[in-house]
Amino acid sequence: MDADVTIVTFRDIFQDEAGKKGRYTDEYRDLSARIILDRQEMARLGVKDGQRLKVQNDVGSVVVAAKASEDEPHPALAFMISSPWSNQLVGDEVCNASNPGPKRITARVSPTDDGITQISELLQRMRA
Amino acid sequence: MAVCTGCSLLCEDIELVGGTSHAKNLCRKGWAHFQSLYTERTKPTIEDQDATLDGAIAKASEILANAKKPLLYGWSNSTLEAQAAGIELAKKIGAALEGTTSLGQCTLMEQVLTGKIPSCTLDDVRNYADTSVFWGADPSNSHPRHLSRFSYYPRGEKHQKSYEEERSCVAIDVRKSSTATLCSNYFYRLPPGTDDQFIESIMAALDGKIPKFGDKKRMIELGTLLRKTEYGALFPGRGLVYSLQEKMDLLQKLIAKLSEITAFKVVPMVEHYNTRGFNQLLLDETGFINSVSFHDGAAVHGPMQSMIEAARSCDAALVIGSDPLSSLPFGIARALAKKPLIAIDPRRSLTTDAAKVVIPSAMCGFEAGGTALRMDGVKIAFDSVIKGDMQSDEQILARIKEAI
Ligand code: SF4
Numbered sequence: 001m002d003a004d005v006t007i008v009t010f011r012d013i014f015q016d017e018a019g020k021k022g023r024y025t026d027e028y029r030d031l032s033a034r035i036i037l038d039r040q041e042m043a044r045l046g047v048k049d050g051q052r053l054k055v056q057n058d059v060g061s062v063v064v065a066a067k068a069s070e071d072e073p074h075p076a077l078a079f080m081i082s083s084p085w086s087n088q089l090v091g092d093e094v095c096n097a098s099n100p101g102p103k104r105i106t107a108r109v110s111p112t113d114d115g116i117t118q119i120s121e122l123l124q125r126m127r128a
Numbered sequence: 129m130a131v132c133t134g135c136s137l138l139c140e141d142i143e144l145v146g147g148t149s150h151a152k153n154l155c156r157k158g159w160a161h162f163q164s165l166y167t168e169r170t171k172p173t174i175e176d177q178d179a180t181l182d183g184a185i186a187k188a189s190e191i192l193a194n195a196k197k198p199l200l201y202g203w204s205n206s207t208l209e210a211q212a213a214g215i216e217l218a219k220k221i222g223a224a225l226e227g228t229t230s231l232g233q234c235t236l237m238e239q240v241l242t243g244k245i246p247s248c249t250l251d252d253v254r255n256y257a258d259t260s261v262f263w264g265a266d267p268s269n270s271h272p273r274h275l276s277r278f279s280y281y282p283r284g285e286k287h288q289k290s291y292e293e294e295r296s297c298v299a300i301d302v303r304k305s306s307t308a309t310l311c312s313n314y315f316y317r318l319p320p321g322t323d324d325q326f327i328e329s330i331m332a333a334l335d336g337k338i339p340k341f342g343d344k345k346r347m348i349e350l351g352t353l354l355r356k357t358e359y360g361a362l363f364p365g366r367g368l369v370y371s372l373q374e375k376m377d378l379l380q381k382l383i384a385k386l387s388e389i390t391a392f393k394v395v396p397m398v399e400h401y402n403t404r405g406f407n408q409l410l411l412d413e414t415g416f417i418n419s420v421s422f423h424d425g426a427a428v429h430g431p432m433q434s435m436i437e438a439a440r441s442c443d444a445a446l447v448i449g450s451d452p453l454s455s456l457p458f459g460i461a462r463a464l465a466k467k468p469l470i471a472i473d474p475r476r477s478l479t480t481d482a483a484k485v486v487i488p489s490a491m492c493g494f495e496a497g498g499t500a501l502r503m504d505g506v507k508i509a510f511d512s513v514i515k516g517d518m519q520s521d522e523q524i525l526a527r528i529k530e531a532i
Pocket residue numbers: 132133134135136137138139153154155156157158159161271272273274
């Protein structure tokens with residue numbers, strides 16, 4: 001089971017605080033490697049809070065934890081805090097109709113048993 | 129009093145009671161910024177091996193001197209003095225200069241700095257504004273004291289009764305952000321990428337026509353609020369600028385229309401503490417606010433000077449006070465990560481971990497003083513508040529320039 005979603009990134013003060021403690025802290029990873037999905041979307045995907053999802057598109061892929069949205073229903077719309085994890089899914093900064101940048105990432109999400117992508121792996125991918 | 133360099137509000141009322149670990153008036157973000165002074169500090173390294181500061185500066189100078197197309201990137205977490213030193217270095221070595229302002233933010237900031245869009249200071253907002261509009265911006269998370277110091281809660285010269293009676297706050301966003309929750313009476317939720325249609329609808333409502341997009345009743349309600357506003361302030365964030373992109377002129381049209389009715393000003397919600405300073409300084413020096421290359425001597429700006437082109441085409445990059453490998457889209461971060469990187473940074477980041485040379489620097493606002501432009505263009509000066517032997521960005525850049 002998978003779902004196509006549009007991901008909008010946003011800022012979060014708690015993740016910002018965790019990042020200031022250190023980019024390599026578990027707290028920063030736990031707050032960043034997370035995708036907020038509509039509750040019904042999660043039910044369709046068969047995942048609960050904290051279960052892992054692979055998020056992938058033409059640019060890259062990351063494994064992150066699912067989090068149920070507390071907002072009004074927003075099917076096919078997902079949210080991620082801006083971070084090296086969300087940036088893995090954005091090609092470049094040329095924002096136009098075909099590539100609207102970090103505020104409108106299109107991706108496919110599917111449940112996975114793989115572990116959460118670690119920040120050291122993200123760095124390795126950039127340097128590879 | 130100390131100044132917090134945690135975001136572009138540059139709060140000047142920070143009381144140090146017994147040192148930086150007991151500072152008063154900080155928000156959560158500022159507090160974390162102050163505490164970051166004690167964690168993850170960098171040390172000089174060359175190719176992951178410990179080095180002396182002199183050795184790291186010498187190696188960085190050598191890399192830049194040998195580069196044919198060097199890139200100097202970052203600047204929004206540097207003082208105006210360090211930025212000026214950076215521009216001089218770029219001229220000397222024929223480098224490209226890139227700030228962290230994204231494409232869309234650049235267009236908006238350019239319109240503000242060149243007077244095409246009317247702007248004002250945050251003190252004007254506190255004193256006179258009766259309507260604040262946060263569009264694609266969530267200051268409660270990005271600039272936490274914005275609402276309390278300037279845009280919603282404080283009493284001002286013309287607003288003695290504070291927010292409950294004399295100020296209205298509007299949030300336009302794709303999600304119910306923390307700020308949208310505070311402005312819930314006037315929260316407008318948009319599907320992603322529909323900000324252009326929302327602008328058209330506001331303009332229709334202002335003209336007394338039936339808006340074609342959005343809930344008609346609520347759009348008319350917004351039109352009425354804006355019409356009766358005596359002094360309005362719009363705070364556009366990344367959400368709006370990324371959505372509008374090439375249609376940024378629509379925002380200009382909306383502000384022009386609002387300005388026919390009332391005073392309406394725009395203050396872009398840039399994030400880092402001296403983002404606007406870099407844009408202003410570069411504009412004064414070169415006529416462009418970002419993405420300038422001195423490769424052939426004179427300052428050149430154009431499509432080939434975009435961040436992605438600069439990252440792809442450079443053969444060495446100096447990154448200052450910024451972590452592009454964390455914050456830039458993967459395509460650009462990957463292009464940059466493969467180049468010989470020199471990182472001048474007080475703290476460890478993905479970029480310092482990937483850098484060939486790391487030069488530790490003093491943290492601005494704590495260990496180094498200087499000046500910076502607040503998000504509204506007001507110049508704020510600050511001194512160092514603790515004694516240390518770390519060199520400032522400005523001093524390090526001067527040493528590199530001298531060595532080259
Ligand atoms: S609002 Fe910004 S400048 Fe003011 S205390 Fe918070 S982080 Fe520091």
